[in-house]
Amino acid sequence: MDEGLNTLNEMRYIMTKYPKNERLSDMMMGMADRVHLEHLDHHDMSDLTYSLSAGYGIDQPIELPSADYTSINYGAIVYAKTGLVFYLSERLFG
Numbered sequence: 631m632d633e634g635l636n637t638l639n640e641m642r643y644i645m646t647k648y649p650k651n652e653r654l655s656d657m658m659m660g661m662a663d664r665v666h667l668e669h670l671d672h673h674d675m676s677d678l679t680y681s682l683s684a685g686y687g688i689d690q691p692i693e694l695p696s697a698d699y700t701s702i703n704y705g706a707i708v709y710a711k712t713g714l715v716f717y718l719s720e721r722l723f724g
Contacts, residue, residue, distance in 0.1 A: 634692070634712025637676060641717055676710040676717075683707065 670678070683689050683706040690703050692712045699707055 631692075631712060633708045634716050637709045637713025638716040638720070641676065641713060676713050679706050679710040680714060683711075 667675075680689075683703055688700065688703060689711075690699055690707050692707060692715060694707075696704070696708065
């Protein structure tokens, strides 16, 4: 859960500091335009990371012990999915 809170705070910071997605382009080393992701913000990148895991049917719950995550899912679930859960909870429940 602590990594999810870190991701939530990172999302807040990026969306506040770089409202025009400039940081996303920096993070992708200029590739955002080439792969048509320039319109995505940091929240969307976490969603994309998690969605790829879920789309391939390898999703895991957020409440597992860290040792139980596959190496691919560690970042996708522990950081991205948990961060999204906190982000959406904040948006829905204030």
